[in-house]
Amino acid sequence: xxxxxxxxxxxxxxxxxxxxxxxAPDWLLEIASSVINIAALLGAFLTLFALISVLExxxxxxxxxxxxxxxxxxxxxxxxxxxxxxxxxxxxxxPMRADKLLHFLAPIMIAATAxxxxxxxxxxxxxTPFAIDGGILFFxxxxxxxxxxxxxxxxxxxxxxxxxxxxxxxxxxxSYELPLIITTLPVVMVVGSLSPDSIxxxxxxxxxxxxxxxxxxxxxxxxxFMLFFVSGLVESNRTPFDVPEGESEIVAGHMxxxxxxKYATFFMAEYFGMFAVxxxxxxxxxxxxxxxxxxxxIIPSYVWFFAKLSALLFVYIWIRGTLPxxxxxxxxxxxxKFMLPMAFTCIIAAxxxxxxxxxxxxxxxxxxxxxxxxxxxxxxxxxxxKFAPRTYRFxx
Amino acid sequence: xxxxxFVLISILTLAGALAAATLPRLIHAALSLVVTFxxxxxxxxxxxxxxxxxxxxxxxxxAVAVLIVFxxxxxxxxxxxxxxxxxxxxxxAIAVFTGLIWAILRTPTLAMVAPQIPPLTVRRIGxxxxxxxxxxxxxxxxxxxxxLIGALILVRExxx
Numbered sequence: 420x421x422x423x424x425x426x427x428x429x430x431x432x433x434x435x436x437x438x439x440x441x442x443a444p445d446w447l448l449e450i451a452s453s454v455i456n457i458a459a460l461l462g463a464f465l466t467l468f469a470l471i472s473v474l475e476x477x478x479x480x481x482x483x484x485x486x487x488x489x490x491x492x493x494x495x496x497x498x499x500x501x502x503x504x505x506x507x508x509x510x511x512x513x514p515m516r517a518d519k520l521l522h523f524l525a526p527i528m529i530a531a532t533a534x535x536x537x538x539x540x541x542x543x544x545x546x547t548p549f550a551i552d553g554g555i556l557f558f559x560x561x562x563x564x565x566x567x568x569x570x571x572x573x574x575x576x577x578x579x580x581x582x583x584x585x586x587x588x589x590x591x592x593x594s595y596e597l598p599l600i601i602t603t604l605p606v607v608m609v610v611g612s613l614s615p616d617s618i619x620x621x622x623x624x625x626x627x628x629x630x631x632x633x634x635x636x637x638x639x640x641x642x643x644f645m646l647f648f649v650s651g652l653v654e655s656n657r658t659p660f661d662v663p664e665g666e667s668e669i670v671a672g673h674m675x676x677x678x679x680x681k682y683a684t685f686f687m688a689e690y691f692g693m694f695a696v697x698x699x700x701x702x703x704x705x706x707x708x709x710x711x712x713x714x715x716x717i718i719p720s721y722v723w724f725f726a727k728l729s730a731l732l733f734v735y736i737w738i739r740g741t742l743p744x745x746x747x748x749x750x751x752x753x754x755x756k757f758m759l760p761m762a763f764t765c766i767i768a769a770x771x772x773x774x775x776x777x778x779x780x781x782x783x784x785x786x787x788x789x790x791x792x793x794x795x796x797x798x799x800x801x802x803x804x805k806f807a808p809r810t811y812r813f814x815x
Numbered sequence: 816x817x818x819x820x821f822v823l824i825s826i827l828t829l830a831g832a833l834a835a836a837t838l839p840r841l842i843h844a845a846l847s848l849v850v851t852f853x854x855x856x857x858x859x860x861x862x863x864x865x866x867x868x869x870x871x872x873x874x875x876x877x878a879v880a881v882l883i884v885f886x887x888x889x890x891x892x893x894x895x896x897x898x899x900x901x902x903x904x905x906x907x908a909i910a911v912f913t914g915l916i917w918a919i920l921r922t923p924t925l926a927m928v929a930p931q932i933p934p935l936t937v938r939r940i941g942x943x944x945x946x947x948x949x950x951x952x953x954x955x956x957x958x959x960x961x962x963l964i965g966a967l968i969l970v971r972e973x974x975x
Contacts, residue, residue, distance in 0.1 A: 567846070596877075
């Protein structure tokens, strides 16, 4: 019983807060409830953002064999506070020839869309801030407006680096939106619902109390999860797909002309986008807030969710510390020639798995299907190039 | 509550449309059109058609608006000079508006009470698309594939 109390402690806190408004009309209660949800969401994710920004620097430092931030506070944990103050007191520079309105609106819009996308993810039992029937669709609809915000930043700055960065960003975001959405389709198809809550509920059972029924443990789910993760990496403009802000070529891409707090807002939006895509990956494939073993269900649901989220974020940072930047044409080819056909295969494999009665036969069939298509695609796309001395076409 | 929401969304949508028609800089006009698209989506939400509203945002803001913006970006830059008042455009707009108002006023069904229909769920849309409308769906699919292949052929020209 006490486990249940801890699990629902945030829901109870909210109800307690709402009961401070006795006799209020329904619409006021509705608005108050929304405001509490928004405040909780922002509070939780701004804290996570601060933590992750310092952890990322720590982990990268560890990978590169150095110390990382360790001056402010214990283990450098207060570094984000110092960074925030620094960003706030920096001068806000707006280029003279810039489109002032678009230049001003772009960071606001990009942060707003990232925060909206976070709203539909179930963070724990009864803990979905904005529970609507088409939650998955809402996520992608909101996510697709990010491109406009990036364009506004690039155009509004009136700078060729900004514009080039924005065009690269939009090109790769549009290309990878397709695999991102198509890899969620098998899950939506198998569950038969677009609501994140029912997708999490569909993964709630355990075989023998040990093996959770997460979709990542099926062949199509594993393939779709990997494709989704890579697409998410591109969508959040992270290394190795960070050509939109490649420092060595175009300064900082669409953020070149931003300084001070506006730049910090872009930075925050990038992290929020990363949280949102990882959160959706956890919801779709990693069983949402369910425990990995049924015996561990006494640990509150939100702890599990954030544990899985942190694990995914660690992989993001790990990849950033490990891989070099890819070229834009390599990214595009990969999207259209490999990711997209594989994503379609996942749909068919999920259908086979479903109609074979979700048993071992279906498991093997869908595994075989994905393996055959993967092998065929790899052979087809293998250009057979041996690594010869590099020739330069344009820079001679 | 919903009446207040209706008025607010209407003001936003109409302001966006007006700005899209009048702003001198084409890029600002295109982005004001996005506000109008969002207002339309909000109307669908208000009417309980969640799916249609989300698809509106998805298709119009996510794809059509980006297409418009890119078209402006990649075509011309000398678009910011004032061309004066467009009389023929105004006449056409007024004619369309009068026609619509005339049709609306003559429609008797406005007084009818809306019939109670089951809520439009995604599942129901899927069933209808896969049964009654499967041929139109396939035709649209074929059309889009043809468009995609056509675009690829246009782009591949330089290789020869």
